[in-house]
Structures are given as C-alpha cells and as structure tokens.
Amino acid sequence: MIDILFAEDEVKMGKIVRDVLISRGFNVRYCWDGQYAWDSFFLNKPDIIVTDIMMPRMDGFTLASKIREVDRAIPIIFLTARTAEEDVLKGFDMGGNDYLRKPFNIDELIARINALNRFRNDYNPTDCITIGKYELNPKNHQLKYGDDPIELSFRESELLKRLYERRNTVIARKEILFEFWNGNQNAGRSMDVFICRLRKHLKKDPKVQIFNVRNVGYKLVIRD
Known part of the structure; x- marks a missing residue:
C-alpha cells in the first residue's frame, strides 16, 4: 500500500481528494499547509508527496526544497493553478518529479502516483558511471568533473543515465516523454530545457x- 503525504490548503477540495485516494486503497496523511506537511514528513516517512504550490506558512x-535537502529520492508531485511555464520549470528546479495543473482528473493523479512509485521501486542505482571526463x-x-561536484535533480540524473545507457543511438522524444514525463506530450518544452541543462553541465568536456x-x-x- 502506498503512503501519500498530501498538502493542500483548500480544505474542502483537499478532503475530497483525500477520501477518493483512500477509497482507491492508498494511505493518505492530509496537511492543510506547508509547515504542517514539513513537520508531518518526519513523523512517518511517506512513499510519495503530493503538494499544492500556493499554501500558507x-x-x-x-x-x-527542504525535503530535497534530506531526501533526494522521494517522488514529489506538484499541484498548481499556475499556467506559466516558468512556474512549472521552477517546480522541477525545486526537486519536483511531476506536476498536474488544476483542475485535474483524480484518475490522472492516481496514474501518475502509481507510475512514479513503480519507477522508484524499479530504481536500482549502479556504481558510478564514467562519461568522458x-x-x-x-x-x-x-556529477563530478575532477573534484568539481555538480548537484543534479533526480530527473536530470536519471535522464543523463538513460542517455548514457543508450549512447551513440537516438532516443525518440516520445520515448523520453513516456518514461520521464508520464507520456505528457505538452511537456516537450520542459524536456528541451532539461536537455539544455545537461549540455551546460557537460560543456567542460568537448568530447561529450x-x-x-x-x-x-x-x-x-x-568521442574517443
């Protein structure tokens, strides 16, 4: 059974979503503000976090961001009424794994929760990977270049790992979107931004x- 920490300051909506998730077999701790969610995080570590963006306290x-300081692996899904792409990208910068724009379909939320949970359970880190220098x-x-460390987001790290595993072959855009953005075709621009960031991280070695x-x-x- 998946344990969910759910943070949403619109209490009426939050309780409806909580009750539906419980009826579908999830364990849910509902928090009505960010500080409460942060305190609750340490009481009993959840399997996944679903959080609104605009909340009091x-x-x-x-x-x-605070959760990522102590746990870099737990999946985080943002719920947002914002439509600006900058806000969505900021969510990924803060350590988010996925996002849903309000109003959302509860079945889509459940599908994304299950997808991230499967991805996490299948995740089996290997030893360090050498990519050029x-x-x-x-x-x-x-990611390290000599003694210079570069902190990657979970998604950046996994995307680079996948590109390395399939090096010298083309990975289709739709395949990347399916694996890392749950098939959301509207996430193409976000994917391009992540690729751009990886290029910047790798620019010190022109052979990569x-x-x-x-x-x-x-x-x-x-290149050799």
Missing part, C-alpha cells in the same frame, strides 16, 4: 555531446 516550492553517481545524483536529431529525438555521443 510554507509554499510548495519551499517544502520541496565526468563521473555520474546515480545514487546521490551528483548531446545531439538533437531534428523531429526525432536526442543522442549522447562520447
């Missing part, structure tokens, strides 16, 4: 490059 971005540690999501194959996908190339 502590917003969802701050909550996610870089070293990727999939366990702590850290991520190529964009127009209208197809991306390919990681490591």
Whole structure:
C-alpha cells in the first residue's frame, strides 16, 4: 500500500481528494499547509508527496526544497493553478518529479502516483558511471568533473543515465516523454530545457555531446 503525504490548503477540495485516494486503497496523511506537511514528513516517512504550490506558512516550492535537502529520492508531485511555464520549470528546479495543473482528473493523479512509485521501486542505482571526463553517481545524483561536484535533480540524473545507457543511438522524444514525463506530450518544452541543462553541465568536456536529431529525438555521443 502506498503512503501519500498530501498538502493542500483548500480544505474542502483537499478532503475530497483525500477520501477518493483512500477509497482507491492508498494511505493518505492530509496537511492543510506547508509547515504542517514539513513537520508531518518526519513523523512517518511517506512513499510519495503530493503538494499544492500556493499554501500558507510554507509554499510548495519551499517544502520541496527542504525535503530535497534530506531526501533526494522521494517522488514529489506538484499541484498548481499556475499556467506559466516558468512556474512549472521552477517546480522541477525545486526537486519536483511531476506536476498536474488544476483542475485535474483524480484518475490522472492516481496514474501518475502509481507510475512514479513503480519507477522508484524499479530504481536500482549502479556504481558510478564514467562519461568522458565526468563521473555520474546515480545514487546521490551528483556529477563530478575532477573534484568539481555538480548537484543534479533526480530527473536530470536519471535522464543523463538513460542517455548514457543508450549512447551513440537516438532516443525518440516520445520515448523520453513516456518514461520521464508520464507520456505528457505538452511537456516537450520542459524536456528541451532539461536537455539544455545537461549540455551546460557537460560543456567542460568537448568530447561529450548531446545531439538533437531534428523531429526525432536526442543522442549522447562520447568521442574517443
């Protein structure tokens, strides 16, 4: 059974979502503000966190950032009424794994919870991976160039790991969207931003490059 920490300051809606999730077999701790959610996080560690962004006492971005200081692996889903792409990308910057725009379909939320939980259970970090002059540690999501560490988000780390595993071959955009964005075709711009960030992280070694194959996908190339 999946334990969910659910933070939402609209109490009426929050209780409805909580009750539906419980009826579908989830354990749910409902918190009506960010500070309460932060305090509750330590009482009994959940399997996944679903949080609104705009909340009193502590917003969802701050909550996610604080959680990421102590746990870099637990999945976090943002619920947001905001439509600006900058806000969505900020959510990923703060350590979010996924997001849903309000109003949302409860079945879609459940599908995303189950997908992230499966992804986490299947996740089996390997030893450090050598990528040109870089070293990727999939366990702590850290990329190192010599003694210079670069802290990656969970999604950045997993995406780079996948590109490395399929190096010198093209991974289709739709395949990346399916695996890392639950098939959300509207997340294409977010995916491009993540690829851009990985390119910047890897720019110190010109022999390591991520190529964009127009209208197809991306390919990681490591030259000898």
